[in-house]
Amino acid sequence: MNETHDMNLESWVESANVPEADFPIQNLPFGIFRRKGETKGRIGVAIGDQVLDVYCCISEKYIDGLSDELVQACQSSTLNDLMMLESTRWSLLRKKVSGLLRRDNTIDRKIIAKKSLVSMSEAVMDMPAAIGDYTDFYASIFHATNVGGMFRPENPLLPNYKYVPIGYHGRSSSIVTSGTSIRRPMGQTVSSDSAPPIFGPTKLLDYELEVGFFVGGGNALGATIAIEKAEDHIFGLCLVNDWSARDIQKWEYQPLGPFLAKNFATTISPWVLSLEALEPFRGPAFKRASTDPSPLPYLVSEKDRQTGGIEIVLEVYLRSKKMRTQNMEGVRLSRGNFRDMYWTISQMLTHHASNGCNLRPGDLLASGTVSGKEKDSRGCLLELTRRGAEPLQLPSGESRKFLADGDEVIIRGFCEKKGFRRIGFGECRGVVSGSLQ
């Protein structure tokens, strides 16, 4: 850890110093924003309720001492060029931004604020990166066991689970940023095992609470990434909602896995938190049961065992249309923690590249639904309502087995630890706006 993590550090952007702020000076996540009326995105850093225009700070010489390639990467309208640089470059930029924003900096704040700060309420957030490829894992053993038990009661956890970080190739074209409304997809479903399928809107629309991580420097086709080096290839983390149509999924998933039940939309939060910002919240990887096998050697490193876990509190809120018209807050459906994942992000990344598959800067890897042992830590409605058998009661008097049109799903994530400043991910939200037809 370094001076950017000091919990006593404050910013001259006062909104960043509020204890419950997601974006204090210790966080400094990257994103792509536009001022209203602008057509091209710019690289921004979140600070309090403001966005710092990074390239503006460089061109105005508020920030200097960066290499030409770093300056060039900061002019881009995606984070990909920054992601492809070495992790030491990301760290240097973070240090410079921290130095600029700290309270004891003697620069003329009024001029800097006027030129390079944009209120979040005035900014439009774009996708942080041009996502070339998207892979979704299945890294929570609690989720895998709960869901497996519903689809295959006699055999919930397949024998490969404790050896292979299971995943599938998702679709990047339908990844959208927080706030984009989601259409209820059409698809084939069957009402009973003996009846033929029908085509129509999904009746069992669900969310999945996940954490995503962006690949930084990638690997060439045919090359691999050693587990000890995996974190150098991870630019940062965001929140993910992997919207899922359970009835379509049930009919289509065998033998090749998820397809149209998943690829109609995936929502991500706009701010990407660096592993450096998350450093204070690292902890041991998930402790396997003594009867579980050890991972194969290419998925094991002592450092990953000791610090591969990340303590991120993850919450899901639901706000129905009725709740919005009555000005009610969203109701919390679950609260889980990312440290409960069976596989670490390094294991997922290393496994993905272990066959020589090339990962590229801007690729998104998602963890799979984050569920814990307790009932209130289950990260999707399929688990929370036991596939509709135990409906949830909302404070508006409504009940839910799955999502209804007009429902808004809001995912929040934050990290808290004694001796360190709380940091947050902001929000990942989306409203179900109605059927395609």
Ligand code: CA
């Ligand atoms: Ca998923």
